[in-house]
Amino acid sequence: MSAPGLLAAAWLIARKDLAIEFRTRSAFLSALVLSLLAIVIFYFAWDPTAVGAGDLAPGVLWVTFTFSGLLGLHRSFGVEAQDGAMDALLIAPVPRQAIFVGKALANLAFVLGVQAVALPAMVLFYDVGVGAAWPALIGVMLLAAIGLVAVGTLFAGLTANTRLAELLLPVLALPFFVPIVMPAAQATAKLLAGRPLAESFAWLRILLAFDLVFAYACMLVFPATLDD
Amino acid sequence: MTPLIEAQDLVRTFGGRRAVDGVRCALQAGECLALFGPNGAGKTTTLRLLAGLLSPSAGEARVAGLRLPAPEARQRIGLISHRSMLYEALTGRENVAFSARLYGLADPAQATDHALRALRIADRADVPVRQLSRGLQQRVAIARAIVHGPEVLLADEPYTGLDEQGAAALTALLRERRDAGAAIVVVTHHLHEGLALATHAAIMQGGRLVRHEPAPGLDPATYASTYRALVA
Numbered sequence: 001m002s003a004p005g006l007l008a009a010a011w012l013i014a015r016k017d018l019a020i021e022f023r024t025r026s027a028f029l030s031a032l033v034l035s036l037l038a039i040v041i042f043y044f045a046w047d048p049t050a051v052g053a054g055d056l057a058p059g060v061l062w063v064t065f066t067f068s069g070l071l072g073l074h075r076s077f078g079v080e081a082q083d084g085a086m087d088a089l090l091i092a093p094v095p096r097q098a099i100f101v102g103k104a105l106a107n108l109a110f111v112l113g114v115q116a117v118a119l120p121a122m123v124l125f126y127d128v129g130v131g132a133a134w135p136a137l138i139g140v141m142l143l144a145a146i147g148l149v150a151v152g153t154l155f156a157g158l159t160a161n162t163r164l165a166e167l168l169l170p171v172l173a174l175p176f177f178v179p180i181v182m183p184a185a186q187a188t189a190k191l192l193a194g195r196p197l198a199e200s201f202a203w204l205r206i207l208l209a210f211d212l213v214f215a216y217a218c219m220l221v222f223p224a225t226l227d228d
Numbered sequence: 229m230t231p232l233i234e235a236q237d238l239v240r241t242f243g244g245r246r247a248v249d250g251v252r253c254a255l256q257a258g259e260c261l262a263l264f265g266p267n268g269a270g271k272t273t274t275l276r277l278l279a280g281l282l283s284p285s286a287g288e289a290r291v292a293g294l295r296l297p298a299p300e301a302r303q304r305i306g307l308i309s310h311r312s313m314l315y316e317a318l319t320g321r322e323n324v325a326f327s328a329r330l331y332g333l334a335d336p337a338q339a340t341d342h343a344l345r346a347l348r349i350a351d352r353a354d355v356p357v358r359q360l361s362r363g364l365q366q367r368v369a370i371a372r373a374i375v376h377g378p379e380v381l382l383a384d385e386p387y388t389g390l391d392e393q394g395a396a397a398l399t400a401l402l403r404e405r406r407d408a409g410a411a412i413v414v415v416t417h418h419l420h421e422g423l424a425l426a427t428h429a430a431i432m433q434g435g436r437l438v439r440h441e442p443a444p445g446l447d448p449a450t451y452a453s454t455y456r457a458l459v460a
Contacts, residue, residue, distance in 0.1 A: 001376065003303060003332040012329050016315070023317040023356075084311035088372065091279055092330040093303035 013102025306378030
């Protein structure tokens with residue numbers, strides 16, 4: 001018998017996490033309800049004569065994604081803490097980075113799932129014309145989700161065994177979300193305003209750079225967060 | 229011959245407190261150490277050090293000569309805890325199969341089935357763990373720990389929640405593993421069960437092994453008196 005390598009172990013862990021979420025659906029439904037409620041609340045607080053839909057929608061979208069994503073991130077290590085299951089993962093002969101990659105993959109599926117419902121809902125509510133910008137908008141969502149999930153997974157792991165995990169996770173993670181959310185919101189605004197894709201390239205490059213840096217750095221640092 | 233489990237002057241501090249203070253022991257294949265002691269004596273911390281789940285403040289722990297927490301050393305360990313370490317939304321079979329895959333077993337389904345049968349829980353294996361009683365959960369947890377046929381078994385209060393039948397199955401299984409050449413450390417408050425399995429017995433107090441001796445020939449009643457006198 002030979003233990004699985006990093007990617008194979010990560011896939012096993014991601015599959016297991018998604019199976020648990022599929023059975024319980026607790027975090028996904030909570031995140032979905034939070035997203036839709038946020039979109040509705042912003043809608044009723046909105047004065048269309050003062051602010052145009054195209055100016056408001058990107059902010060609403062990214063505030064919604066950021067906070068709903070935190071629910072899933074917190075849950076991802078909560079299932080390990082419940083009955084000491086994290087010990088069984090740590091004692092298994094797989095690279096510790098595989099735990100990070102596996103959790104991040106499951107979290108990415110979670111965040112993309114929430115986005116897949118919330119984005120059309122936002123387009124419907126605010127009646128913004130996305131038109132031909134759909135593929136680019138989906139690309140921005142994907143790039144931003146990778147960065148948010150990388151940072152969020154690291155901090156979710158770090159805070160999982162603390163008594164104030166639900167409070168600490170947003171406090172620690174949100175400042176690191178800023179470099180991801182800012183270019184994502186800027187690129188979204190340009191796309192919703194019907195500007196050519198080329199005008200968003202600078203923001204997309206920044207987003208991609210932060211994705212690469214955060215994903216790599218978080219994977220390297222993660223094993224140290226498991227030390228007692 | 230290289231011991232399967234080796235603790236060399238293990239020390240572990242939390243803040244300024246020494247939870248484990250210079251523990252030294254070695255177990256060869258086929259040996260079983262029963263570790264007794266009152267709450268807070270450092271038994272669980274010692275076991276976590278031997279599993280590579282905690283890093284020692286001083287000293288070192290080795291499995292088959294490999295320094296922990298090397299993956300090659302962890303591959304040889306099976307850990308049973310008083311916590312189930314299971315995912316309650318998954319079935320018992322899914323939990324055990326997940327572990328089998330993490331250890332890279334060639335036929336995880338067959339190994340899972342074998343482990344579940346050994347613990348006499350195959351008939352309840354397709355029920356979500358949350359619907360099982362505490363005792364049945366513990367049987368699944370033990371099946372998860374042994375599915376990869378570990379050479380080293382570390383058991384922390386493994387009898388927690390087990391009924392008579394479950395306890396008997398566990399004792400038989402641990403004896404079978406020991407006779408097959410596994411090295412076992414059992415942390416327990418149950419002197420009779422511990423001594424029935426053990427080739428060595430030790431009493432821990434204040435982070436130290438205050439008594440350590442071969443177990444065969446020890447009379448449980450006399451040993452219980454000694455234990456009470458030592459930890460009083």
